[in-house]
Amino acid sequence: MTQSLTLTRPDDMHLHLRDGAMLSAVAPESARDFARALIMPNLVPPVATLAQAQAYRDRILAALPHGARFEPLMTLYLTETTDPADVARAAASGVVKAVKLYPAGATTNSHGGVRDLDKIMPVLEKMAEIGLPLCTHGEVTTPEVDIFDREAVFIDTVLDPLRRRLPELRVVMEHITTQEGADYAAQGGNLAATITTHHLILNRNHLLVGGIKPHYYCLPVAKREKHRLALRRAATSGNRAYFLGTDSAPHVDALKEHACGCAGCFTATNTMPLLAHVFEEDGALEKLEAFTSQNGAAFYGLPQNAAKITLVKSDHPTVFAPKIQSAAGPVTVFDPGFAVYWQVQA
Ligand code: NCD
Ligand code: ZN
Numbered sequence: 001m002t003q004s005l006t007l008t009r010p011d012d013m014h015l016h017l018r019d020g021a022m023l024s025a026v027a028p029e030s031a032r033d034f035a036r037a038l039i040m041p042n043l044v045p046p047v048a049t050l051a052q053a054q055a056y057r058d059r060i061l062a063a064l065p066h067g068a069r070f071e072p073l074m075t076l077y078l079t080e081t082t083d084p085a086d087v088a089r090a091a092a093s094g095v096v097k098a099v100k101l102y103p104a105g106a107t108t109n110s111h112g113g114v115r116d117l118d119k120i121m122p123v124l125e126k127m128a129e130i131g132l133p134l135c136t137h138g139e140v141t142t143p144e145v146d147i148f149d150r151e152a153v154f155i156d157t158v159l160d161p162l163r164r165r166l167p168e169l170r171v172v173m174e175h176i177t178t179q180e181g182a183d184y185a186a187q188g189g190n191l192a193a194t195i196t197t198h199h200l201i202l203n204r205n206h207l208l209v210g211g212i213k214p215h216y217y218c219l220p221v222a223k224r225e226k227h228r229l230a231l232r233r234a235a236t237s238g239n240r241a242y243f244l245g246t247d248s249a250p251h252v253d254a255l256k257e258h259a260c261g262c263a264g265c266f267t268a269t270n271t272m273p274l275l276a277h278v279f280e281e282d283g284a285l286e287k288l289e290a291f292t293s294q295n296g297a298a299f300y301g302l303p304q305n306a307a308k309i310t311l312v313k314s315d316h317p318t319v320f321a322p323k324i325q326s327a328a329g330p331v332t333v334f335d336p337g338f339a340v341y342w343q344v345q346a
Helices: 020-033 050-063 084-093 117-130 147-165 179-185 204-208 225-235 271-281 285-299
Strands: 003-008 011-015 036-039 071-077 096-101 134-136 171-173 191-195 242-244 308-313 323-326 329-332 342-344
Touching (some): 020 329, 050 071, 096 117, 147 171, 147 179, 171 179, 179 191, 179 225, 225 271, 271 308
Parallel strands (some): 011 036, 036 071, 134 171, 171 191, 191 242
Antiparallel strands (some): 003 308, 308 342, 323 329
């Protein structure tokens, strides 16, 4: 029996496309299923100014297959020297849709991130004034704080105080991984949270039991099962505060399967079939469209996409390519570890 589901074409509100050879390899993977994506700025050097964002956007457009309809929504990497006037120009240009806060040292290419929140207050005040969202990588980097606690501690010691100080600031808690994150974001309004595909599937046992699985290592790291279940309830709730940001973060296999492996799961290729599986499993297929195609656009004040996407479920497991090839080396496609019967109709 074949079952099919047609949705408004989805948006990926947190995506790493990289640059150069990797960009060429991964951009078509997102453009195949997604209409738009919020592009993370953690290149080396980071995308920190309007001019850099415009140039990066041009490189992304040049990397798309001929005829692709895919709109990159750009972000700026917040540093302690970011100029509020440049941020205001970036927002007014329409090219830049958000500013990304990386606490220094929190994740891949974050050494240029923020150490002292006081230094960025003028930028945040400007953003609050003009309604430009702040996307947060919500983990503290204090060495004393256990890596599994870093998100909850960030909420209590950084995010909540910041929102009390600047209540008008629009904030997206990126890639939440905990019950605390889901609970805090539930209040909605000018607060929202993205949830990744892989955090709806993985808990920390998947990462660590029976041998370490480098392709399941990402940041924030997967947590206990109770947290995964909280994320599932949030994503499938239909609450407008939650929407998809895949955080698809490609690294070549040589750097994942390594003594000091890079963080990131590459999910751009098969996210929509995996999400259909997850939402169906939770009896919430009718909420999938809100999560992937409506809530994010609404938060960012964007029109919903006019185009559609159709997912089809068949009796035979879908075969996903295990890797994609880039000129920099192979990249492993996220393997959920179970059979999936959904696929995107070509
Ligand atoms: C991301 C990357 O590789 O750029 N890695 C990851 O594990 N998610 C950075 C990030 O979003 O933290
Ligand atoms: Zn990310």
